[in-house]
Amino acid sequence: MEFTEKYHDEFKEFLSKLIAIPSVVSEAEGNMPFGADVNRALELVLDVAKKDGFEVKNVDNYGGHIDFSGENQDEIVAVVGHLDVVPCGDLENWKTNPFEMVEKDGKFYGRGVLDDKGPLLAAYYAVKALKDSGFKPNKTIRIMLGCDEETEWNGMTYYMEKEKPNVVSGFSPDADFPAIHAEKGCAQFLIEKKLSAHSSGGICVKSMKGGTVANAVADKAIAEFKYLGLKDGSLNFDDVYKKILASANSFVPSKGSNIENFDGVEDLIQVEKGKEENSILLTAHGVSAHGSRPSLGLNAISLLMDFLGQIEGEHLLCSQSCDIVDFYNDRLGYHFDGSKMGVGFSDEPSGKLSLNIGLVDWNEEKVSYTIDIRYPVTIDFQDVCDGLLEAVVPDEYRVLNLNHMKPLYKPVTDPLIETLMAAYKEFTGDLVCKPIVIGGGTYARAVPNTVAFGPVMPGREDICHQPNEYIHAEDLYMSIKIFARALYELSK
Ligand SMILES: [Zn+2]
Ligand SMILES: [Zn+2]
Incomplete structure (x- = not known):
């Protein structure tokens, strides 16, 4: 999976553009239910994916998806992430502009680098790397783009009701590594x-x-x-x-x-x-x-x-x-x-x-x-x-x-958990970690047959929603590899 490295520069450039959009959910404007900024983020991602040769769909500005179609289009392996971010709070607590991605000491800083734009794009480059390598999936790999995860989840509800995707497995890169097999009620x-x-x-x-x-x-x-x-x-x-x-x-x-x-x-x-x-x-x-x-x-x-x-x-x-x-x-x-x-x-x-x-x-x-x-x-x-x-x-x-x-629970022996754990272990060499339980709620609860997976590595500080949000560049690059392996195994 060394083949993901050639995407690092492109990944950084794309992530910078996405971080520069202050996509905090705001009042609906016209046909944009979550405000103009969230909409710009959605359009940007769909545009780039279209240019990269993927099939994309905007679902009435409530959400959207990027498809890497498989032979068997009826079964979907989903990555479920979100483009909205939480507000910055008091700007005085930020050392850098939250809406300008800054790379310093091996870390990316900016609102959304960790939650959830960084991991979402890591998953995108995982899919892109698989496509460019000539891989032909059996099931369709779909990246689902949520727009109001930090607030009401109305977008994901709308999307699921309208699209009725047959998701057979997948993950939401919006929590911690390794795999999360249970989310409390x-x-x-x-x-x-x-x-x-x-x-x-x-x-x-x-x-x-x-x-x-x-x-x-x-x-x-x-x-x-x-x-x-x-x-x-x-x-x-x-x-x-x-x-x-x-x-x-x-x-x-x-x-x-x-x-x-x-x-x-x-x-x-x-x-x-x-x-x-x-x-x-x-x-x-x-x-x-x-x-x-x-x-x-x-x-x-x-x-x-x-x-x-x-x-x-x-x-x-x-x-x-x-x-x-x-x-x-x-x-x-x-x-x-x-x-x-x-x-x-x-x-x-x-x-x-x-x-x-x-x-x-x-x-x-x-x-x-x-x-x-x-x-x-x-x-x-x-x-x-x-x-x-x-x-x-x-x-x-x-x-x-x-x-x-409601709570979400899969036994540690569930095939999805085993596949995700194997992908994580392969690239981190971490053989000790076991699937974990969290109290937080991710989109995995909204999309059947998915669990949360990544991006925060064990032992890293939890700085979700805080000022000076950051993620280690190496963790994101590692995530691209892990996600590529997991998606390959789940969709082949
Ligand atoms: Zn969040
Ligand atoms: Zn999140």
């Missing part, structure tokens, strides 16, 4: 309780807000509370403020927080006086992580609740705030495996369930949490819903399912 829920007016004295939480999305660990949370005085009149506002300030300065998160893994994280809780009379603002700073791996982050909402729980020990919190804080710390908080929420499931192929608290919204009318659960592959979704309900109903909370994706 994924569901988001709202857990909510209506509140009534209260004024039992002490500290009353007026509001709390934290987090940005359900599937990330919240890295910031802010609470405002008001001191209503104690019945015995023993403490005035300044006494309380000083007490809180001292507690914040000596705050040590409770057991289970994993704080020991976060050396050098300081100022967990900041305290200041609020604008209103007798009010105090608390700000907690944590460390974000992907929602499928909550134990790798330090959740700011949990820190704040933990801190309030510790104040509660001094009988300063009002009774309603007390109940809410207790519920949170006992059930959610640092209990990443859902065991305190009635969903402590685990199984042999995929390990424990994970539970992330992504958002909190607490005001005078209600308190709500948006949580993200990744459940083991052999567990029934209904059991997850029932478990949650049983756990929260006695405390008068309600549960709402916001969305759900």
Whole structure:
């Protein structure tokens, strides 16, 4: 497979052009359901493939494909990738322009080099190398181009319904090497309780807000509370403020927080006086992580609740705030495996369930949490819903399912997994690695008989969706070879 090397320059040039298109999904414009930029990316790839002699199809700008036709056109071996990217976030965090591919120290930098433009083009050059070598596949090799993978997946749904491709095997190059044989079930829920007016004295939480999305660990949370005085009149506002300030300065998160893994994280809780009379603002700073791996982050909402729980020990919190804080710390908080929420499931192929608290919204009318659960592959979704309900109903909370994706599971002995593993081993020489399980969701769930495969090599840092997105050039070049071998074996 040395024959893939002659494509490196061409590959780089093509990838640079594609990275230069800021294909973040935006409002529909005319017949472009995901905005003009995503459409430009789709057209560029289809144009290049057409010039290279492939049959291409644009499916109403919802998606498209590139075909390398086989003798048996009824059976398709698919590569499923996407052309849209996540937004760049704060540009100040980028050392280079995210929409200009930069090659430095053996790495490519730019939004999409890893997720998913780089691996998608690696697969394209794998197919091109096979075609140019004179190989005649038996089954048709198809590269399917998704356009809104980072948002709603409406494009892939439209494509699958309209085209009804008979995919017999394939992969989505949008996760890690080696082959991914299981993706946990994924569901988001709202857990909510209506509140009534209260004024039992002490500290009353007026509001709390934290987090940005359900599937990330919240890295910031802010609470405002008001001191209503104690019945015995023993403490005035300044006494309380000083007490809180001292507690914040000596705050040590409770057991289970994993704080020991976060050396050098300081100022967990900041305290200041609020604008209103007798009010105090608390700000907690944590460390974000992907929602499928909550134990790798330090959740700011949990820190704040933990801190309030510790104040509660001094009988300063009002009774309603007390109940809410207790519920949170006992059930959610640092209990990443859902065991305190009635969903402590685990199984042999995929390990424990994970539970992330992504958002909190607490005001005078209600308190709500948006949580993200990744459940083991052999567990029934209904059991997850029932478990949650049983756990929260006695405390008068309600549960709402916001969305759900079923798990994907193939035994490690499945022929597709074995073929992909063999291709990976052949070029990496890595004989130790075993097929893996992830909590993330890829297009493999949307296209039958496919699994996720590549591009992140074992041991590489996970920088998906982050600023300064990069991928090692050698990993991408290696991916071209691995994909070519896998597609050859699957389609011959
Ligand atoms: Zn992504
Ligand atoms: Zn992706």
